[in-house]
Amino acid sequence: MGDILIERRGALGLVTLNRPQALNALNDAMVDGLQAALTDFRDDPAIRHVAIRGAGGKAFCAGGDIRLMHEYGQTGRHAVALDFWAREYRLNAFIKRFPKPYIALVDGIVMGGGVGVSLHGSHRLAGPNYLFAMPEVGIGFFPDVGATYALPRLPGAFGMYLALTGARLRRGDALALGLATHSVRGGAEEGILDALAAGEAADAVAARFAEPAGETPVFGRAAEIDRLFAGADLPAIMAGLEAAAPDSPFAAELMAGMAKRSPTSMAIAMEQIRRGATLDFEAAMVLEFRIVSRIVHGHDFYEGVRALIIDKDNRPHWQPDSIAGLDPAAIAAHFQPLDEDLRFAED
Numbered sequence: 001m002g003d004i005l006i007e008r009r010g011a012l013g014l015v016t017l018n019r020p021q022a023l024n025a026l027n028d029a030m031v032d033g034l035q036a037a038l039t040d041f042r043d044d045p046a047i048r049h050v051a052i053r054g055a056g057g058k059a060f061c062a063g064g065d066i067r068l069m070h071e072y073g074q075t076g077r078h079a080v081a082l083d084f085w086a087r088e089y090r091l092n093a094f095i096k097r098f099p100k101p102y103i104a105l106v107d108g109i110v111m112g113g114g115v116g117v118s119l120h121g122s123h124r125l126a127g128p129n130y131l132f133a134m135p136e137v138g139i140g141f142f143p144d145v146g147a148t149y150a151l152p153r154l155p156g157a158f159g160m161y162l163a164l165t166g167a168r169l170r171r172g173d174a175l176a177l178g179l180a181t182h183s184v185r186g187g188a189e190e191g192i193l194d195a196l197a198a199g200e201a202a203d204a205v206a207a208r209f210a211e212p213a214g215e216t217p218v219f220g221r222a223a224e225i226d227r228l229f230a231g232a233d234l235p236a237i238m239a240g241l242e243a244a245a246p247d248s249p250f251a252a253e254l255m256a257g258m259a260k261r262s263p264t265s266m267a268i269a270m271e272q273i274r275r276g277a278t279l280d281f282e283a284a285m286v287l288e289f290r291i292v293s294r295i296v297h298g299h300d301f302y303e304g305v306r307a308l309i310i311d312k313d314n315r316p317h318w319q320p321d322s323i324a325g326l327d328p329a330a331i332a333a334h335f336q337p338l339d340e341d342l343r344f345a346e347d
Contacts, residue, residue, distance in 0.1 A: 004033040005055075010197035011048035013041035017117075020056025026113040027065045028084060034117065035091050042099060049101035049202055051193060052117060060106040061114025064088065066139065069296075070305040078296050085144075085292050086342055088113065089285045092146045093344055096120040096281045101202040105189055106130055106180070116145025119179065120281075123202050125192065126171045126180035126213070135166030137265035139308050140300030140316065142291055148276035149284035154178065156222055157229035163269040164229070164237070165254055166261070172214035182206035183213035221250065228254065234267055234323050262300045262316070263323045267331045275335070282344055287335065289342035294334045 005016040015037055017024040034052075041047045054060040064084075072081035095102060095117060104118035107127025115134060118124055134143040134151070143151060143163045151159030154177050161167065174180040184192065188209040195205045218225075228244060228251060231237035238258065244251035258266065268291060276284050295301050299319045307316035320326060 002029065002033070003027060004030045004037075006033065006037045008044075008047070009193065011046065011199040012193065012197040013037065013044070013047045013050040014193060014197075015050065015052040017052070017054045017061050020054075020058065022065070023059035023062035023109060024054040024056065024114070025063050025065050026061060026088065026117070027068065028087075031084070031088050031091055035087070035094065038091075038094060038098060047100065048199055049103060049196060050098070050121075051103040051105060051196055052121075053105040053189065054108065054114075057108065059109035059114070060104070060118060061111075062109045063112030063114060064145075066112075066141075066305055066309060070302060070310070073296055073302055081296055082289075082293055086289060088116065088145065089289055089342060090344055092116045092120055093282050093285050096146065098122075103196065103202050105192065107186065107189070111135060113145055115147070119150055120146055123182065123206065124174075124180045125182045125184045125206055125209075126174055127184060127188075128171065128186040128211075128214075130171040130174060130180065131168055132170075132174050132179055133166055133168040134162055135168075137164065137261045137269055138166050138304065140262040140265050140298075140302070140304030140318065141295065142265055142268045142272065142288075144288045144292060146281065146284065146288075148272045148288050149279060149281045152273050152277035156226040158222070158225060160229045160270065160273050161225045163273050164261070164266050165257055167218065169218055170214065172216040173218040175213040176216045176219040180213075183211055184209045185211045224248070224250065234263070234270060234326070238323060262304060262318045263320055263326055264298070264300050264318065264331070265304075266323070267326050268295075268334055271331060271335065285344075286342045290336065290338055291334045293338055 003019050005018050007014040041050050069081045102121030103123040104121055105125050108129050109131050111133045134147055136143050151163055175183055192205055192209055231240050241251045241255040245255055303316050
């Protein structure tokens with residue numbers, strides 16, 4: 001069996017991400033296989049809607065194959081890594097404009113690249129073990145796969161909060177923020193797929209298998225998050241967190257966490273969220289490809305993956321190692337046009 005499984009079940013085109021040993025992290029075969037399957041399903045009049053799920057029960061998809069991207073960069077194969085990201089970003093845009101209902105069954109971890117192949121579809125059905133995060137700034141990367149478009153469109157300052165902290169959200173908060181569209185019962189996956197295969201409308205299926213989403217501890221802090229992440233720049237946000245910390249364990253926890261993140265990555269993330277608020281989806285993906293084309297030649301991504309994923313010493317040595325040491329011109333350079341910007345197929 002391969003890393004991605006494609007099935008036709010009556011009116012349903014079904015995709016299963018099938019790398020449970022790697023928490024279904026996306027690799028080349030999965031990106032290309034999903035692109036090909038979606039093209040076929042789009043053009044097949046017998047297919048009414050598409051569903052995507054993850055195998056193994058622990059994760060929908062925990063991201064892209066970061067170890068592989070690290071290996072490519074460390075061995076000088078930057079062009080190979082960038083080709084993967086280009087195809088992944090084109091896939092994200094294809095999903096965003098997919099003309100049929102696209103139903104992601106998410107019960108477990110959904111992070112990074114997994115967000116890119118679920119969030120931009122029409123339906124995100126969250127099971128009881130749903131766990132969302134965009135934790136890229138912790139490994140010297142940035143929130144990509146369409147986060148430039150999606151995060152600024154969340155209520156208030158939640159997009160900035162998620163981008164800069166990598167905070168994790170459970171199902172109740174995800175539904176409140178619009179990251180999930182429906183809350184469904186655990187163990188209902190096969191029943192949902194059978195109903196979709198029989199041609200039942202996605203909204204009706206989601207309603208039939210619905211259950212309460214649960215508590216919203218993060219959404220309940222909306223006013224505090226809006227206040228803490230309203231600063232004009234990173235130093236202002238950190239100063240605000242420091243001022244609030246003596247009376248707010250939440251602010252103190254955020255400040256401690258952000259102190260461990262890559263200063264460069266946080267600065268990039270802050271700027272991309274600002275710019276993304278005025279961009280359409282494909283323009284946001286063009287911007288992300290500009291950023292990744294610079295990060296792949298930088299330092300912090302490789303150091304972050306080494307420290308947190310490979311060696312697991314959790315002691316990354318960022319360059320620069322403080323927000324005060326950031327060079328605004330170096331951050332701005334990540335956003336400049338490329339000699340050849342990312343392009344999308346006309347179909």
